[in-house]
Amino acid sequence: MATAKHWSGEIHALLRAWRADLVSYVPDAGHANLIDLCRADRATRTVPLATEEEGVALATGAWLGGTRHVMLMQSSGVGNCVNMFAMLKTCQVPFLTLVTMRGDFGEFHPWQMPMGQGTPGAFALMDFVVLRADRAEDVVPAVEAGLKFSFNSYNRVAVLLGQRLLGAKDFRKVRE
Amino acid sequence: MKLDRREVVKELLTERRDLLVVAGLGACAWDITAAGDTPLNFPLWGAMGGATMVGLGLALAQPKRPVLVITGDGEMLMSMSSLATIAAQRPENLAIVVLDNEQYGETGHQATHTAMGADLPAIARGCGFRKASAITKMSALPALRRAIHGKDGLQFASIKITPADYPKVLPPRDGAWLKHRMRVALLGERAHE
Numbered sequence: 094m095a096t097a098k099h100w101s102g103e104i105h106a107l108l109r110a111w112r113a114d115l116v117s118y119v120p121d122a123g124h125a126n127l128i129d130l131c132r133a134d135r136a137t138r139t140v141p142l143a144t145e146e147e148g149v150a151l152a153t154g155a156w157l158g159g160t161r162h163v164m165l166m167q168s169s170g171v172g173n174c175v176n177m178f179a180m181l182k183t184c185q186v187p188f189l190t191l192v193t194m195r196g197d198f199g200e201f202h203p204w205q206m207p208m209g210q211g212t213p214g215a216f217a218l219m220d221f222v223v224l225r226a227d228r229a230e231d232v233v234p235a236v237e238a239g240l241k242f243s244f245n246s247y248n249r250v251a252v253l254l255g256q257r258l259l260g261a262k263d264f265r266k267v268r269e
Numbered sequence: 270m271k272l273d274r275r276e277v278v279k280e281l282l283t284e285r286r287d288l289l290v291v292a293g294l295g296a297c298a299w300d301i302t303a304a305g306d307t308p309l310n311f312p313l314w315g316a317m318g319g320a321t322m323v324g325l326g327l328a329l330a331q332p333k334r335p336v337l338v339i340t341g342d343g344e345m346l347m348s349m350s351s352l353a354t355i356a357a358q359r360p361e362n363l364a365i366v367v368l369d370n371e372q373y374g375e376t377g378h379q380a381t382h383t384a385m386g387a388d389l390p391a392i393a394r395g396c397g398f399r400k401a402s403a404i405t406k407m408s409a410l411p412a413l414r415r416a417i418h419g420k421d422g423l424q425f426a427s428i429k430i431t432p433a434d435y436p437k438v439l440p441p442r443d444g445a446w447l448k449h450r451m452r453v454a455l456l457g458e459r460a461h462e
């Protein structure tokens with residue numbers, strides 16, 4: 094993932110510029126650099142989650158208290174969240190999540206396919222704005238649009254970071 | 270001894286001043302409303318399994334204020350993993366109180382896992398809570414209340430209560446309104462930025 098470092102640094106800078114002071118995550122390889130950057134940065138409070146729906150409730154409490162939260166997760170985690178997303182809709186809580194895709198372009202792993210392909214539909218169930226980045230140069234505009242759609246115009250927003258950007262992992266190869 | 274839920278909640282919310290309260294769906298939401306509805310209450314009407322993490326978000330965003338989550342054993346069982354997440358953060362100003370009637374009261378009194386051996390304070394302790402108690406006497410509540418209101422460190426308490434049903438005292442149910450009123454109370458003009 095030679096280019097990964099580059100765009101994750103840009104995302105981190107954007108999160109700081111927007112004062113997204115709380116970042117929660119369930120790890121995914123595609124988010125590893127960004128998680129490290131957030132954890133190394135003293136201005137960002139990072140919350141490792143045991144399961145993704147925790148981050149949705151966390152975002153609601155943080156917003157009640159005046160703090161902006163962003164959640165990092167893998168596409169599989171989206172399926173864990175749907176009922177909790179309903180609270181965001183009912184209470185009109187702004188929400189931004191950055192989702193590293195699996196079951197996407199070039200996927201090797203059959204167990205990742207259903208939820209990866211189902212991810213946009215799961216977000217659609219709760220009226221999310223869904224943005225996508227498939228090339229390094231798409232990342233900053235997509236995340237910036239996501240920050241605006243959530244914290245300026247109070248939407249639920251997902252930015253999908255596609256496998257063309259992240260690279261697909263082939264378990265039969267030694268190298269990732 | 271099993272305690273009375275309304276008496277317990279009334280005692281915990283006595284002289285509450287700047288205390289923020291999140292209640293899990295159902296009876297706990299009616300209990301905090303019976304003790305007096307205020308913009309500093311966020312009663313959930315749904316989002317089962319979300320109460321403790323809403324409390325964590327609020328506690329991290331408002332570190333100067335004490336935050337109390339009051340929820341049912343059924344609601345707590347649905348978000349058991351959040352106890353590990355919260356203990357890892359260890360906010361000084363957060364307390365979780367479970368009103369444990371050993372039932373899903375709201376849906377027809379089906380037994381929960383706490384009736385079958387699940388020990389919530391032991392689970393909290395195992396997740397990393399240094400203070401996790403099982404409360405069995407009304408006389409223990411004033412000290413618990415003072416610790417919560419005084420932000421005396423992250424804590425968990427389970428209180429066994431009788432399964433009695435009370436008349437529903439309903440808070441406003443418009444979630445957007447409940448959110449706005451707390452944000453305005455906490456943030457003033459900043460709530461609309």
Ligand SMILES: Cc1ncc(C[n+]2csc(CCOP(=O)(O)OP(=O)(O)O)c2C)c(N)n1
Nearest residue numbers: 295296317341342343344372373374375376
């Ligand atoms: C995800 C989800 N599953 C099931 C329900 C149905 N439900 C509503 S309240 C409740 C029980 C709550 O039990 P507990 O937290 O112990 O509170 P009690 O009513 O006993 O005070 C259940 C299962 C729901 N609202 N949401």
